[in-house]
Amino acid sequence: MTVAARSRTRAVFAAALIAVLSSSVAACGSSGAPGGGTDGGASGGPVAAWEEPAAYSYTLTSTTQVLAGTFRVSVRDGAVTSAEGLDADSRRQTRELTGRVPTIGALLEMLRTARSEGADTAEARYAADGHPVRIALDRSENAIDDEALYVISSYRPAPRL
Structure with missing residues (x-):
């Protein structure tokens, strides 16, 4: 395998690994509000059920x-x-x-x-x-x-x- 082919293979592998890790991290951090997470953005998820104290x-x-x-x-x-x-x-x-x-x-x-x-x-x-x-x-x-x-x-x- 040539140096250029190995570099391309490594780059494709690295990109795939980053994509998998990114989706895993995103899945862990979007818990839907209370409990420490995010809600779904502009089109998703309700605002947290937190009530403002007096x-x-x-x-x-x-x-x-x-x-x-x-x-x-x-x-x-x-x-x-x-x-x-x-x-x-x-x-x-x-x-x-x-x-x-x-x-x-x-x-x-x-x-x-x-x-x-x-x-x-x-x-x-x-x-x-x-x-x-x-x-x-x-x-x-x-x-x-x-x-x-x-x-x-x-x-x-x-x-x-």
Whole structure:
């Protein structure tokens, strides 16, 4: 077998191996929401059955045209009670865009709306308790600057009184 034939054989084998591994990993990571996984994207899967608690806090890292940066957010009765910018962009935006930092419930509503309107991308990943940890939206892949990525971390429900 020539060197060129061996290289081609290896390349075909590597491509096949990558395809098999990719499909295996995808099958493992798409558990359908609660329990720590993803839901089906723009055309698939329901939004997680998580219910927004009366009070909680979380950290939001947002990369959108309107809201960019990392914020520490406190929520009570479905409304943001405080949003602290944790970097230069987010500190500026908390001063200039009062009321623009969303609750987790509002983020899930954006996801539902994007799906119902047929967005090209409307995907979420969830933690084991069902709250979202990542929401990616892109209404039209051909449009510029309509992509949004929201990463939710340090989620803490407030203790019940």
